[in-house]
Amino acid sequence: MSDSLIDDYAALHVLLDRIVKRTSDACSELEVAELAITHEHAVRKMGSIGLQRILDVSDREAFRSVQCTKLDEFVGQRLRIQNPRRRLRQVTQLTEMHAMTGEKLPPRCPETADAMADGALNHEHVDAVLDVMAKVPAATPPEMRDLAEEQLAEIARHHSPREITRAGARILSHLDPDGDLPDERDRARNRSLSLGAQDTLGMSKLSATLDPTTRALFEVLLAAWAKPGMNNPDDELSPKGGADGDGIDQDQLRDAASRDCRTQAQRNHDALNALLRAAADGGLYGASHRGLPPHIVVSISEAQLRERAGIGHTTTGTDLPMSEIVRLAAQAQMYLAVFDDHTGEPLYFGRAKRLASESQRFATFAEYGGCSKPGCPRPFSHTEAHHAEQDWANGGNTDITDLAPACGPHNRAVHHGPGGWKTVKITDGSDRGKYGWVANGTSDPPRTNHLHRPDRILDDTAPPDPDWSDIEHRLELILADHHSEARPPEPREPWIIRVIDYRSPITG
Template sequence: MSDSLIEDYAELHAVLDRIVERTSDACSELEVAELAIIHEHAVRKMGSIGLQRILDVSDREAYRAVQCVKLDEFVGQRLRITNPRKRLRQVTQLTEMHAMTGEKLPPHCPETADAMADGDLTHEHVDAVLDVMAMVPSATPPEMRDLAEEQLAEIAGHHSPREITRAGARIVSHLDPDGDLPDERDRARNRSLSLGAQDTLGMSKLMSTLDPTTRALFEVLLAAWAKPGMNNPDDDQSPEGGADDEGIDAEQVKAAADRDCRTQAQRNHDAFHALLCAAADGGLYGASHRGLPPHIIVSITEAQLRERAGIGHTTTGTDLPMSEIVKLAARAQMYLAVFDDHTGEPLYFGRAKRLASQSQRFVKFAEYGGCSKPGCPRPFSHTEAHHAEQDWADGGKTDITDLAPACGPHNRAVHDGPGGWRTEKIPDGPDRGKYGWIANGTTDPPRTNHLHRPDRILDDTAPPQPEWSEIEHALELILAEHTSAPEPPDPVIIRVIDYRAPISG
């Protein structure tokens, strides 16, 4: 059976190779149009079969056989699917899952599953249907829910995903014309807040569905902090906090409001920014997170500092332009890590200490920027200190030269068994000195992660190293330009740590 299925896929690829080599030049216009329709029909049927293949991998945990720790890692990295969570949602809703007792259960959305298997729906159509079904109130009777799914599948077979969403809104309103059905479960199920990726300007979209109480609290914030003239980053005379706070001069607020050219949306953004700054400066994030202070921690090079240009990288995975880094360093209780000349702090612990120190975490952030496992998108704030030279349980040391950052799942993926990984130091090339990952049972060269620090592989030649006095002078010039700003509640903390030269404790 296994050999037969593999042979079927080999035959399919052979047919595809033949199709690639042929052209439609001899076909009529009608035949050319029919070919495009037939092709899209085949692609959609293959999409349905692909969901079953993913379910097979999940049922047998076959992702471990190709050195993946979790199913979503397999879907995102090995299958290179853009949105693994949405694809896995399709698997759970459109395939016959197994019950705890072993028998197969029918799909949650059987009509949609059949329509996709027939080649009528794309993955985008299915996502639109499932988005509507997620809005159906929990108190809806099962027979009405099934009827709604059947109608959506019928609509999806003839309309675009956008039209499915519009029709779905009418279906949901028909199921609950008086608004009586939604309950606490529906609100809890649909609440969400997600941060999108940075675009070419470094901007990010914040997408959310707020429950009523969270919305009410957010409106209170906007009413108090987003008034004209308040919390304006473009006006150094703009009051901070709420307009009616103690110590706020009403005349100063009025004068700032007269100068305020921001839109309401921009004032909302700046109020939210001011709230986050107040929370960070007030210590509401706690004293530590994974061994580092819960503040903005930025890594830049000495060349960027001298030239005052370029992009800095934070432990949470954000890219910050140099102009923003300068403002943070001058005004707030932030950590600016200029990883160059060392401080002389002890970075070697041998077997005396298992957990990495804060200084060691700073150094590893500068060196890797995030999880060192190739392809892992986890930022440094989500990593642990992996004993990369030798596991702690096997006598490994907590020395700076023996550590590499790894997220929790990948840290545990280093073992001697099947599907595991081992880590080795890379001896040469642009990644020399870093730890690379090798899949067990292979002879591939060790590879490290370039997602977080792509600048480190652009040039194998290290630039000339400046004297510390040059860096110190550059810092003084930068900070001097911003000393006219109000004094922060606590002094700026600048950590300067060497990530290149070993330091004996």
């Protein structure tokens, strides 16, 4: 069966190659339009078949055969699907999953599955239907839920995803006209908070669905911290904290409010910023997270520090412009951590310690910026110190020259069995001294992860080693210049900014 299916896909690619070489010049306008409709119909059918292929991979854990540790990693990295979770939701709702006892279960949304298999729905249509179905109250009788799914599938056959969403709102109102059905399970199921990727300006979208209590608490925060005049980053005399807090001069607040030109949305943003700063100042983030202090930890190069230009990278994966780093550094206790010739830091422990020290974690962050497995998007704050030269259990040393950061799943993916990986030190090129990953049973050259260091992709050769003799003096001049441009320095806040150079690889 598998051979014939492979042959069918091979024949499909031959047919596609034939279609690519053909033109529609000889077709009439009507035929050209029909060809576009036919093409989209075929793409949608293939989308339905693609869900079955992903289910096949899941059922047999075939993702391990291509060196993936989890199904979502396979979907995101090998299939290069932008939102793996949404695609996997389609698989669970539209395909015949297996029960614990082995028998096949019908799709949870059978009408939507049939419509996609017919070529009437694409992935965007399916997402719109499933978004509505996710909001159906848990107390809705099964027959009513099935009827709602049937109606949505029929609507989806003839309308756009946006129209599906609008019609879905009407269907939900008919299912629960009096608002009596939603319960704690619905609220718990629908709560969420997501931080989007940074755009070209470095800005990020925060989207959330808050339960009633969380909303009420957030409104209390905004009432006090987002009041006009409060927590205004553009006004040096703006009071900090809550409007009715201890030590708030009400006359000063009234004067600040008269100068406040921010919108309500901007005041809300600044209130959240002030709250996060207050939490960091008060030590609410804890003493340590994965071996590093839970503060803003930034990696920049000596050239960026000298020129006051470029982008710094944090352990949590955020890119900060240099102007922002300087502003933060001027208000913080400054810890300059530069690992050139190891600067006397304790970076070698041999077998004396298994866990990496804070200094070693800083050094590996400076080198890699995040998980070292190629293509892994997890930031450094989600990684562990991987004994890349030799596993600790097999006699490996906890030395800086033997360590590389790896997220939990990829740390455990290093083994000698099928589907595993090994880590090998790279001996030449711009990545010399770093550890690369090689799939077991292959002769591919070791590759490391450039996702967290995009500048390395642009560098054909490693940059020359910088002269660190006067770097601390330069930093002091920059901060002094920043203070003179703004205002006399205020008392420094107790949260930490660490600046680390990553240009000089540690090769031992």
